[in-house]
Amino acid sequence: MKHTIAVLVENHFGVLSRVSGLFSGRGFNIDSLAVGETEDPTVSRMTIVVKGDERVLEQVKKQLNKLIEVIKVIDLTEKPYVDRELLLIKVTVTPKMRSQIIEVAELLQAKTISVGPKSISFEIVGESTHIENSLNLLRPFGIREVVRTGRIAISKDDQSAQDEIENGER
């Protein structure tokens, strides 16, 4: 089973390296990892998708909580959440295939971001399944380049991650 975990960390040099080292050192199977700033410039938020059973997940959470730079570990799998990923994709285009590619792009709600003599680049956002479908539908035209962000996720409830820290749930 896949688990989506949000980790609030102090925005220090070396935190990313320590967190990713923790996973690689223990052989945890990371599916994706994304990291970005939060509203508080001293705090970054990592979204980690990890494969494994409950026991593995508990180990991961315990190890994360041991790191002093880790402010909070939120297991999003426990509550309703929305996840999204961003894909930039460059597809080969020939005059003959152009209208077909445009049709597929419209179906996928892809946005054109760059057009070259032999290629078109699109921006596509969605859940992982939408990203995978997009890759599958565009593959027959010839994919030149794929850049993905990794998955990020936000809970559907009104609470903020900050509330949870203040309520002493840490």
Add this chain to the structure above:
Amino acid sequence: MKHTIAVLVENHFGVLSRVSGLFSGRGFNIDSLAVGETEDPTVSRMTIVVKGDERVLEQVKKQLNKLIEVIKVIDLTEKPYVDRELLLIKVTVTPKMRSQIIEVAELLQAKTISVGPKSISFEIVGESTHIENSLNLLRPFGIREVVRTGRIAISKDDQSAQDEIENGER
């Protein structure tokens, strides 16, 4: 000056940790880092935005090329490219403010992904400046949660990263 670097790496455990450790160990100022799969399941692509002068950048590239898991380092700053970032943001909403928030969201081309009794969550995609503008425009309503992917980038030319490796530019 900010530089955007794409690094193709072998999709092994520990690569992320080694690459980020290289940066933190040398005090390089990473602005953002994103990592995702490519079309080749054995290869991941990291997009790193790093601050510094030419000399710093040359050092970074040299160090990256020394790592055996690094397949190719592409300095996107040297050619035309498009960059994008994905933001998920949860904003406080009151009945009084709802229409104002919806107006601002439309201006920002934000997509509603979740609605709660006291909050709305949006998905916003764009260049870094658009993401910063979005945060600034939504901040007065009250931001509950911010999740960002970090920036990813794709070159505007027709060439693929794979072509460059095959042409012996490694």
